[in-house]
Amino acid sequence: MYRVAALDIGGTKMLGGIISEDGEILYSEEIATCAQLGRDAVIKNMLHILKQLLDNVPDVKAIGVGTTGRVNVNEGTIYHATDMMPGWTGVDVAGIIKKNFGLPVAVENDVNAMAxxxxxxxxxxxxxTYxxxxxxxxVGGAYVENRHILHGRHWGGAELGHVLLxxxxxxxxxxxKGCIEQYISGTALYKRYNELSGENIKSAKDVMERLQSSDKFAKIxxxxxxxxxxYSILSLNNxxxxxxxxxxGGLIGSMKLWWEDFMEKLSAYQPNFKVLPAKLxxxxxxxGAARLALNLII
Ligand SMILES: [Zn+2]
Structure with a gap:
């Protein structure tokens, strides 16, 4: 059975694994991305974790990467990255990995890879089609039609976080002004909480904890x-x-606190709407990055 290495490069951490052809995670490692130290530090960490993976499990045939930023999937390069990853724009991720490990490489945007x-x-x-x-x-987005990712002309297809709400x-x-991301991201939730309460909390997790103790601002x-x-889902559906x-995404971890309420609101406009929480x-x-790597060899 074939096996591949796969890496998820996020703004905070990198999660890597060796995955078998049937999707079993045979081995995994996690390290800090150190994005704020700049591109050289991120590349060093990327190569370090890949070496760890390949040293621990033999006979890996390809490498897949899902990374934050817009990705030119034909070349395996970063077309554009925000300040969350300073200097990441323009990095030839596929080229660097190929040069170091001599294996075929697939690179994709992290939310597309999630899809x-x-x-x-x-x-x-x-x-x-989902x-x-x-x-x-x-807030990241990905649109899959007949099992194909919508990439757009500038690798920014389905950047749903920046659709106006x-x-x-x-x-x-x-x-x-008024993008979806400013209302339904984890960052938006704690900023709104601080605005209402005058406090200075730093995460959506704090909002959820306060919600559990019936804090009136958290409820709002x-x-x-x-x-x-x-509303976002209804607009995107159109x-x-x-x-x-x-x-x-991270907020799904607290879904038991809000999913029912959300579904009720959605159903008020459109009954039997098909929406599910991510499973993985x-x-x-x-x-997803592993699947793309497998596609290179099978
Ligand atoms: Zn925006």
Missing amino acids: IGEGWLGASKDYN LCLALGTG HAGGRQCLCGL VIDEFTTDLA AFDPEFFVIG GNKATML
Whole structure:
């Protein structure tokens, strides 16, 4: 049975694994990305974790990478990355890995890889056309039509976090005002909480903890969040008309606190709407990258 190495490069950490042809994770490692130290540090860490993986499991045939940023998948290079990964724009990820390990390499955007992972082994296994939203530090998106990722002309297809939700609203890092990302990301939740309460909490997890102790500001924040998420999904449905939606990313970890409320709001507009939480958790991107690596050799 074939086996490949796969790596998920996020702004905070890298998760790598050796994956078998049937999707079993045979071995895995995690290290800090150290994004703020710049591109050389990130490349060094990327090569270090890959070497660890390849040293521990023999007979690996290809390498797949899912990375933050827009990716030119034909060349395996970073077309554009935000300040979350300073200096990452322009890095020839595939070239660097090939030069060091001599194996075929596939590179894809991390949310696109997540969508591929969920389609291979997770929530969207039985569907060909679906839309993924990843609710984390920001909001990422991926659209899969007949099992093909929509990349767009500048590798920014389905950048759903920057679709406008409240035009003229909150300032976004992309320059627009009122993007989806400013309302339904983890960052948006704790910022909104601080705005209402005058406190200075630093994570969506803190908002969720306060929600569990019936904090009135946390209740308002999550009520707004589920409404905005429902509106986002309804708008995106009009744009893409997928068979169904997958919602993943860090916020899905606290779904028991908000999913029912969100589904109720969604159903009020459109009953029997097909939307499911991602199944593979934080391994979805790595597994999607593994699938892409397997596609190179099988
Ligand atoms: Zn934006």
